[in-house]
Amino acid sequence: MNRPEAEIEALAQALLEAKAQVGQCSVCFHLSAEPVCNICRAPNRDNQTICVVADSRDVIALEKTREYRGKYHVLGGLISPMDGIGPEQLNIQPLIRRVSQQGTGEVILAISPSVEGETTTLYLGHLLKPFTTVTRIAFGLPMGGDLEYADEVTLARALEGRRELE
């Protein structure tokens, strides 16, 4: 409340503009002011790989790592009958079309391991496997974390997702 009036006005104006201008990318459904977003247009990104996420916030989180060079696909939620959300309410048809038409090499499912997330992952895996390689991100211990301080759920999950030493 101590800020000058002008600053508040500018902020309010910026929010209004954002609301008016930001829509969805017509390819990947990420937030975008243009019809096709920056990531989808980037010529130096790998066209062969699509990372599927529930929400635009997940794209932002993954982009911060600067480790992923492929493209994205935003579902716009997770399957949840209790909330009236079935596969038809999500951007799944456009994903299938993308994958089947452009010859994608790999689809990475980066969806949180909640009950709804697991269900959505299973559902997508089933649909996409005929067209391409489908992988999912691993869940386990945080880096730099001590095994003895990990909570039991994470530890049990990490144990389930173990893999052979290369």
Next chain:
Amino acid sequence: MFLTSLQLRHFRNYADQAVTFSAPKTIVLGENAQGKSNLLEAVELLSMLKSHRTSRDRDLVQDGQTTAQITAAIDRGVGPHSVKMTLRSSGRRTSVLNGETLKRQIDLLGTLNTVQFSSLDLDLVRGGPAYRRGWLDGLLVQLEPFYAHLLNQYGRVLRQRNALLRKADRDETGFPVGDLSASLAVWDAQLAALGTRLIRRRARALERLTPLAQSWHEQISGQREELQIVYRPSVAREEPGLWTKPEGLQSAFFDKLKQRAIAEQVNGTSLVGPHRDEIEFLINATPARQYGSQGQQRTLVLALKLAELKLIDDVVGEPPLLLLDDVLAELDLNRQNQLLEVIQTRFQTLITTTHLSAFEADWLKSSQILTVEQGKILPADSL
């Protein structure tokens, strides 16, 4: 483990009350509706994260307040633990263990283990299968805290699957229009995967509990009766040892889902899975539920509770607390003595009662006695 102190703030009918436990046995004496069971309920919440009396935190917060607090000091072999649980009428909980706020409530499990025995426990024998499932789940959560996570996940899958079944468009005969099986398939896969894990853990726990319960039952009944505990998962075929093989069990689960698919769609609810399991008690090969006399049923419940004490003690490596809510006076002197002999000083015991007259003298000798009156706890002055 030993609960050394407990403080209740705005919890049920306690405005602000601290209690220090100074003996292995504490008798909490008071008229009905003064707060005896509320005290045990607070201990139950710390140990199982839920109360058998209510599922809404709103009921646990004192009238006119928005938050309640339970603070406890627990002495364990390795040193003292402090726990603070905050309950809100909004339903959100926070727990702090040894000064650290827990990210997940289930991380509190295992800090304080308890076995409860109340007069309601006769429902274990007489009541519906839900009582027995609830009892087994309460034990498992303490033996394997990860079980609580699986149980939560299973419950969530079940609610989603039920929503799908319920919300389907129906024709005038009540039968769903269109093919639900494609949308059900993903939920079926999760129901079967999580359900199988619950069933295997339940079977494993009962396998360990049964010999303990049998031996107590034999002792209490004077070797005249033989107890059997039979686990009947709703998905199981009549095939001995089925649940020792996860693949076999999972395929039995899918078979049963297929078999009941039409019934599920007509009823609009899930009919297959561990939420429909039954645990049967047989005495001399006769179902205790239908044929047991009241005395036999009491003996059975006592044997089960003693077996629980022993199993938690064995698995966790520390003796759990025993909470006796209004039940001791119901046991005859013979059974009281048997119970006394088992707990001795190994198991810290909190006992509520309305009168001391039914107690064997040995119980009173070494006990700390507190009186409860309208949400206030006082040491009993002279007896």
